[in-house]
Amino acid sequence: xxxxxxxxxxxxxxxxxxxxxxxxxxxxxxxxxxxxxxxxxxxxxxxxxxxxxxxxxxxxxxxxxxxxxxxxxxxxxxxxxxxxxxxxxxxxxxxxxxxxxxxxxxxxxxxxxxxxxxxxxxxxxxxxxxxxxxxxxxxxxxxxxxxxxxxxxxxxxxxxxxxxxxxxxxxxxxxxxxxxxxxxxxxxxxxxxxxxxxxxxxxxxxxxxxxxxxxxxxxxxxxxxxxxxxxxxxxxxxxxxxxxxxxxxxxxx
Amino acid sequence: xxxxxxxxxxxxxxxxxxxxxxxxxxxxxxxxxxxxxxxxxxxxxxxxxxxxxxxxxxxxxxxxxxxxxxxxxxxxxxxxxxxxxxxxxxxxxxxxxxxxxxxxxxxxxxxxxxxxxxxxxxxxxxxxxxxxxxxxxxxxxxxxxxxxxxxxxxxxxxxxxxxxxxxxxxxxxxxxxxxxxxxxxxxxxxxxxxxxxxxxxxxxxxxxxxxxxxxxxxxxxxxxxxxxxxxxxxx
Numbered sequence: 485x486x487x488x489x490x491x492x493x494x495x496x497x498x499x500x501x502x503x504x505x506x507x508x509x510x511x512x513x514x515x516x517x518x519x520x521x522x523x524x525x526x527x528x529x530x531x532x533x534x535x536x537x538x539x540x541x542x543x544x545x546x547x548x549x550x551x552x553x554x555x556x557x558x559x560x561x562x563x564x565x566x567x568x569x570x571x572x573x574x575x576x577x578x579x580x581x582x583x584x585x586x587x588x589x590x591x592x593x594x595x596x597x598x599x600x601x602x603x604x605x606x607x608x609x610x611x612x613x614x615x616x617x618x619x620x621x622x623x624x625x626x627x628x629x630x631x632x633x634x635x636x637x638x639x640x641x642x643x644x645x646x647x648x649x650x651x652x653x654x655x656x657x658x659x660x661x662x663x664x665x666x667x668x669x670x671x672x673x674x675x676x677x678x679x680x681x682x683x684x685x686x687x688x689x690x691x692x693x694x695x696x697x698x699x700x701x702x703x704x705x706x707x708x709x710x711x712x713x714x715x716x717x718x719x720x721x722x723x724x725x726x727x728x729x730x731x732x733x734x735x736x737x
Numbered sequence: 738x739x740x741x742x743x744x745x746x747x748x749x750x751x752x753x754x755x756x757x758x759x760x761x762x763x764x765x766x767x768x769x770x771x772x773x774x775x776x777x778x779x780x781x782x783x784x785x786x787x788x789x790x791x792x793x794x795x796x797x798x799x800x801x802x803x804x805x806x807x808x809x810x811x812x813x814x815x816x817x818x819x820x821x822x823x824x825x826x827x828x829x830x831x832x833x834x835x836x837x838x839x840x841x842x843x844x845x846x847x848x849x850x851x852x853x854x855x856x857x858x859x860x861x862x863x864x865x866x867x868x869x870x871x872x873x874x875x876x877x878x879x880x881x882x883x884x885x886x887x888x889x890x891x892x893x894x895x896x897x898x899x900x901x902x903x904x905x906x907x908x909x910x911x912x913x914x915x916x917x918x919x920x921x922x923x924x925x926x927x928x929x930x931x932x933x934x935x936x937x938x939x940x941x942x943x944x945x946x947x948x949x950x951x952x953x954x955x956x957x958x959x960x961x962x963x964x965x966x967x968x969x970x971x972x
Contacts, residue, residue, distance in 0.1 A: 530749060531749055532749065591776075591780050595778070595780070599771065612831075614842060616842060619841075625831065625832045626832070662817070662818070663813075666819075
């Protein structure tokens with residue numbers, strides 16, 4: 485057995501993938517982290533305080549995990565969903581009754597989205613309470629706030645896609661507020677100053693129409709599946725990179 | 738040479754395995770919880786969207802219901818646009834306004850009492866508004882306790898009054914005047930320590946946050962609809 489194992493671990497293929505031995509030495513512990521693409525988000529060593537569960541409650545990491553769950557279940561759902569008024573609701577019903585594992589797929593996507601919003605809020609509270617936004621981490625806090633907004637927008641754009649009464653009226657109510665924007669909303673103060681009407685205001689830009697309809701569904705779909713996830717990914721990468729560059733998980737000076 | 742034998746106590750630990758194992762456990766627990774939640778509860782799906790059949794009440798997604806709840810007390814341009822914008826900008830400015838080094842990297846309350854109180858107050862307000870909007874508002878956005886029946890209609894009649902122009906202007910000048918002056922007077926050296934730009938921005942944000950509460954109290958206790966009415970907008 486051990487001879488066979490040795491044969492495998494010393495093969496060219498194995499050594500081309502894993503570039504170090506697995507014996508428990510400090511050098512190998514470091515190499516496990518720095519020679520692995522996924523683990524190299526971490527430094528080789530962390531401050532003991534940063535290891536305490538009670539310091540972070542894993543809130544930021546779990547928010548990121550929810551983002552991964554959303555990406556995986558979201559891509560699976562895209563195979564079964566067409567963003568048009570004729571098919572959107574029908575596809576939801578088919579997902580519920582016909583598609584194998586359809587309900588669990590959709591439930592996971594929905595509840596992980598809620599969990600992500602809750603976790604990102606709690607993460608912000610944790611970072612505040614530990615004073616982790618203080619120098620040199622000021623700008624990473626700003627990126628974090630941007631990620632909070634992106635999380636809310638991701639969730640909001642996804643909310644319309646089932647095209648049922650709940651989603652339709654929630655988005656109608658939510659986007660109506662956009663129409664009240666001063667200067668650039670048709671119902672906001674000072675809208676006449678720029679000649680803003682319901683068919684050229686900021687709400688029209690968002691919905692592609694004066695009401696929530698076909699265009700809004702398509703816009704929210706593209707925002708939800710492409711633009712916002714890409715934006716969130718970029719900001720996430722910068723967020724993680726800066727945690728490293730600003731000295732790792734915060735600890736008292 | 739075992740890594741554990743050659744332990745150097747420099748306040749740091751190897752990520753592998755000490756951090757990685759904790760992350761793995763956290764992910765397993767989160768996955769199990771998520772799977773259980775998804776097996777036990779189905780995501781909601783009502784009848785197909787019908788623009789001619791208004792839902793009553795029509796609620797925004799829960800994380801925006803707090804803003805929708807503010808619509809009771811403010812015009813849409815304040816509740817739906819101005820307040821969220823100020824919250825986001827205020828949050829982003831936070832590290833540049835709070836420049837005290839105390840309590841960096843650890844939980845601490847007493848040395849950072851004012852900051853923690855302001856932030857937790859705002860955070861709690863956010864949660865409370867969401868809870869009220871989500872669970873205590875029924876048809877026509879009327880207030881219903883959880884044990885009250887939504888089919889029993891509540892009277893929408895309320896007699897609300899506006900403050901007169903002079904009273905409104907006076908009230909705002911008094912609130913912001915006292916608000917801006919008081920911290921500097923009570924806490925000697927605060928203005929000089931923070932600098933004028935930081936002091937004014939920070940106090941303005943805090944005053945606006947408490948101003949939301951003041952407006953809610955004015956409405957609920959004194960039946961005041963607007964503090965200030967102008968031909969273009971009302972506050």
